[in-house]
Amino acid sequence: MGLQHAAIGIDVGGTGIKGAAIDVTTGEKISTRHKVATPAGGAPADIAREVGSMAAAIRAELAAAGFDSSANLPVGVTLPGVVRDGVMRTAANIDLSWIGTDAHALLSAAVAAPCTVVNDADAAGIAEVAFGEVSGLPGVTLVLTFGTGIGSALVADGVLVPNFELGHLELDGFTSIERHTAAKVIEREGITLDEWASRVSRYIGYLEKILNPDRFVLGGSISKASDSFLPFAGVTVPVVPARLRNNAGIIGAARLAAEAIDPESSNSAP
Secondary structure (H helix, E strand, O other), X not given: OOOOOEEEEEEEOOOEEEEEXXXXXXXXXXXXXXXXXXXXXXXXXXXXXXXXXXXXXXXXHHHHOOOOOHHHOOEEEEEOOOEEOOEEOOOOOOOHHHOOOEHHHHHHHHHOOOXXXXXXXXXXXXXXXXXXXXXXXXXXXXXXXXXXXXXXXXXXXXXXXXXXXXXXXXXXXXXXXXXXXXXXXXHHHOOOHHHHHHHHHHHHHHHHHHHOOOEEEEEOHHXXXXXXOOOOOOOOOOEEXXXXXXXXXXXXXXXXXXXXXXXXXXXXXO
């Protein structure tokens, strides 16, 4: 069996690393979903070691299942920070020594193949636009992921605007608005879901005013409770919950890796 339209996606977070082989034309998993804890401290060498081991384990699983060419699959890896030309420019919830690190070179060596390295929210955004509730819709989609912080991805007619870090806007006296509106504040401050939603309404309303997107996609684990707080007061464009949730980063990383090798790969019929 061949893997013409497959790639490996690995999503690195502050607490966990998860990955799978993905059919980039459908967004479906070809392998099982692998997951390990992020090494304590999140240093580059330690994370690279785990990413390399996970890529090898996914390839071995595919080979055992009878897939040929598994060793040649493109690999995409997300990291929680701004990535420009393969180099990390910021780092969140991983060691600050990532800043200035050539992540492309480090991770390519770890997985023994050219590795596409992308911001974690960007990967999630690409996946949601390709395979989520807003798949096929024209115009500008702004994907927001709410967790420990706020990730954001802007996609215009299928084209990603990378490193769109809207969680760090200054708003209402907060130098980084995610400190006030991330999902983590519910636990940290002991506020109710309604109180959190009121804060997010103000934040998303402000984003609508300055960016005028056609729609928002709300991601992160909080999206599972979306029936309890949507729609947001004062927001006039549609806000829809993310469909792919914790798999979005894996799927988006794989899709971007495949497109880096062959721009037509994700548009071809299986």
